[in-house]
Amino acid sequence: MTDPMRIRAVAKDGKVDVRVLMSHEMETGQRKDSKGVIVPAWHIQTVTATYAGRTVLSAQWGPSVSKNPFLNFRFLGGKPGEKVSITWTDNRGEKRTDDAAITAG
């Protein structure tokens, strides 16, 4: 079970500023546990942000993005009350989508 993302989308000056905090281990695959066994890589691979049916940002991530990743981007348009949706998938095939309503800045 994955934890929800924290998403803040604020409309200001004709743009929407989106800040996302995801909950993910982002294990690099470089680290060894106490027995000296390598902890397998486990990280988010793709992130997609959509607004009004169109993709406003898509990303591919490697394991070197920090644990509990933070992401900030801005797109044109968007009014308070409308929804922004973020989806990630990780290398174990886990997938999570969360929505947030745009708020006035």
Added chain:
Amino acid sequence: MNSSKERRKVIKAGGGIGLLGLLAAAGLLPAGEALAQQQWNSGAFGTRNLADAVKALGGTPPTENKAIQITAPDIAENGLVVPVSVTSDIPKTESIAILVEKNPNLLSAVFEIPNGTDPFVSTRVKLAESTDVYALVKADGKYYFLKKEIKVTLGGCGG
């Protein structure tokens, strides 16, 4: 109106190559399917130097460009969490990638910037040791980079 926008996207996608072309090609599909189609480029994420990474991303050798800005600390106390922001003032910026020279695998993240999204991203990355961090920008089919040195007091790998 909407359909002509879609058309422009399709035309643009036709010009793409490699990974970026692949992702753009996914844009040909309806939104829902496009999400499912987005593939992780394991080849690019396995590369160990800038030239290879750019090649795996389907690009030509990049040139340095001061119209890119990297906002990151000069000294990072904790290499596990280093905030890095990249802004590109190059017209027609299509994608922004963050690469860390001395990490085991160079490429950290690739962001696709569609029309209507600011050529700006901010995230946090891990740095294994003091290193140059590269921002690689694809604009109008060409690649540009800027690098910034970040000193790390506590590494972000192992431990």
